[in-house]
Amino acid sequence: MAPISRRSFIKWAGAISALGTVGCSVNHPSTGSRREKARVAVVGGGFAGASAAKYLKLLNPELEVTLVEQQANYLSCPGSNEVIAGLKQPDELRRKYDILRNVQGIQTVTAEAQTIDTARRTVSLADGSAIPYDRLIVAPGIDFRWDAIDGYDETASLLAPHAWKAGPQTTLLRRQLQAMPDGGVVLITAPANPYRCPPGPYERASLIAHFLKRYKPRSKVLILDAKTQFSKQSLFLQGWEELYPGMVEWISAEKEGKIERVDAQSRVVFTEFDEHRADVLNVIPPQKAGKLAHQAGLTDQSGWCPIDPLTFESPLAPYVHIIGDACTATPMPKSAFAANSQAKICAAAVIDLLQDREPGHPSLINHCYSFLKPDYAISITGVYKYSPTEKQLEAVSTGETPMNGDRRKEAEHARSWQKIIATDAFG
Ligand SMILES: Cc1cc2nc3c(=O)[nH]c(=O)nc-3n(C[C@H](O)[C@H](O)[C@H](O)COP(=O)(O)OP(=O)(O)OC[C@H]3O[C@@H](n4cnc5c(N)ncnc54)[C@H](O)[C@@H]3O)c2cc1C
Structure with a gap:
């Protein structure tokens, strides 16, 4: 809805x-x-x-x-990839509960x-x-499933941040990117489904590439994926080729993308037969x-x-x-x-x-935007209905930004969606 x-x-x-x-x-x-x-x-x-x-x-x-x-204040994950890329300030993610308490009449307990x-x-x-x-x-x-990847636990996340909950992890990853020398490798590991925000790792890769292209142009973003395909894949691949040629590399599970072990201290990631050294390591663990x-x-x-x-x-x-x-x-x-x-x-x-x-039979909707740069976004949408015979939700309609769609318009919509959802939930 x-x-x-x-x-x-x-x-x-x-x-x-x-x-x-x-x-x-x-x-x-x-x-x-x-x-x-x-x-x-x-x-x-x-x-x-x-x-x-x-x-x-x-x-x-x-x-x-x-x-x-x-928490006294909520920190929004939507928008946090922009903070990592230096396009937003961390404070812009903060949402307060004052209006829910003082205007809507909800009792709030911290x-x-x-x-x-x-x-x-x-x-x-x-x-x-x-x-x-x-x-x-x-x-x-x-x-997080801290036991899912050998070597990657909460302590390791202080060296190789996940940044998959907004807050100190977001600013840690931002600081590491700023400190990275030009020519470095930013390695992002993406988990298997299901996890929070399916297109999120690829939006992050794009916005980090946007930052690197401007400030550290000899650097590279490498994504090691536990999946063989991902949300809005053809749109992301098209965008990377157009905006960041040779800068973003995606390695699927079929090609040794699934990681097995992490050494957060030396920022090395191991797959079954391979290993990759990173200058900045962002491990998004299973959830x-x-x-x-x-x-x-x-x-x-x-x-x-x-x-x-x-x-x-x-x-x-x-x-x-x-x-x-x-x-x-x-x-x-x-x-x-x-x-x-x-x-x-x-x-x-x-x-x-x-x-x-x-209760009536519900219809629900999802519409997810991803930025590839501030004035370039893509989106995916789905409408879901309750099926009384199957007793489950069914996708009755789905869609994506067309390959020749207006990315600038999508970016405007994405920005206004961020404002609308914040007001709708917390205002
Ligand atoms: C990098 C990134 C980008 C994203 N971008 C988008 C986007 O563009 N569009 C989009 O639609 N989605 C996006 N998402 C996904 C979105 O953030 C989540 O799907 C959404 O936050 C889920 O909302 P939630 O209320 O279920 O969980 P949360 O937002 O995590 O809220 C859960 C709350 O419960 C509180 N809590 C937990 N346990 C307790 C307890 N025991 N007692 C009291 N409080 C508790 C927590 O403190 C937290 O505030 C993004 C996610 C990430 C990581």
């Missing part, structure tokens, strides 16, 4: 609430008593959780909505959620307090759902959270919904756009369920 204005959303919300009472009174599970206001807790204030909290309140101002986020008691329906916080809920939305994003999802038993063998795509409710924990990167919403990719779209559907479903109404 594309971001929409508060006015038009309220019109839509009005249509939904006309089907039942706006106030959400509920029976409390443990005491059996009836309360006038239903309580929804949301854990994780990223694109998924912040959007869900906001749209719950827009749909039903009577709800008590509590947003639990461990704390780490540690456990979920699904029987009592409470979320325990690090300080020992607990937040009760009638329905819970969990959106903890991702964590899994955020820690809380594992602690709360919301994940399956894949390391991600299964959900019912009709409501995003967990089949493993009643009254608990999971959205954003942490959930498996195949065939949707893990993106901020998708997270925002899922949040709106989940918010509407939670309100339906609180009022004992059957």
Whole structure:
């Protein structure tokens, strides 16, 4: 679902609430008593959780909505590749929770959620307090599989940054690029699917090449990939040839791209038969759902959270919904756009369920932009519908920037999307 204005959303919300009472009174599970206001807790204030909290309140101002986020401010990954390339300042990634708290009427709690008691329906916080809920939305994003690549753990990431969560890792990679001598090799390792932001490694390679072309033109970007193909591949390859000839090299899994071991100290990466020395080493490791999802038993063998795509409710924990990167919403990719779209559907479903109404069959949308330089971008889009027969999401329409499409226009759209999504989720 594309971001929409508060006015038009309220019109839509009005249509939904006309089907039942706006106030959400509920029976409390443990005491059996009836309360006038239903309580929804949301854990994780990223694109998924912040959007869900906001749209719950827009749909039903009577709800008590509590947003639990461990960081005082959110740092956005969209835009972070531009920081790495020196096109944006780190501060431009910062999003605040003031408007959600002071204007939207959401209770915000700055704390780490540690456990979920699904029987009592409470979320325990690090300080020992607990937040009760009638329905819970969990959106903890991702964590890294630190055991997946020999030699690459959290300590190694201080030498060879992943920069796959925005913050100190982003600025570390930026500083390393600035310090690199001309003629150096920037090596990026890309993981197998699924992972956060499928086109992200290739946007990063492009924007780093943009920086190198200007300031260190004898340098090179090498991508070692655990995959045999990647998102928007032909558009990226076309762009690299046009903008950065001979500067960006992609080695697929078929050609020894899959890495097996990392020596972060000497910045050497080993594949089955080969080794590559880097001057700047950016290892993007394999990923899994955020820690809380594992602690709360919301994940399956894949390391991600299964959900019912009709409501995003967990089949493993009643009254608990999971959205954003942490959930498996195949065939949707893990993106901020998708997270925002899922949040709106989940918010509407939670309100339906609180009022004992059957949720409608959802349609969702994703549209991911990638910059190859500040005035050159490409994009991919997908529309997904719930299939009642398959009980899963299906891609009903997909598209990409045409090979001869207007890259400058796409860059303008990409920039305005960054502003719109920030306002839609946090404003
Ligand atoms: C380099 C890069 C570029 C990207 N560019 C784009 C782009 O252009 N377009 C796009 O659509 N997507 C992009 N993405 C993907 C996008 O960042 C993610 O898909 C999106 O952030 C997912 O949102 P989320 O809310 O699920 O997770 P997150 O954004 O990670 O938010 C999770 C939040 O939960 C909090 N949290 C976790 N555990 C707890 C806990 N126990 N208690 C309290 N709080 C907790 C975290 O602090 C965090 O704030 C990019 C990603 C990267 C890495």
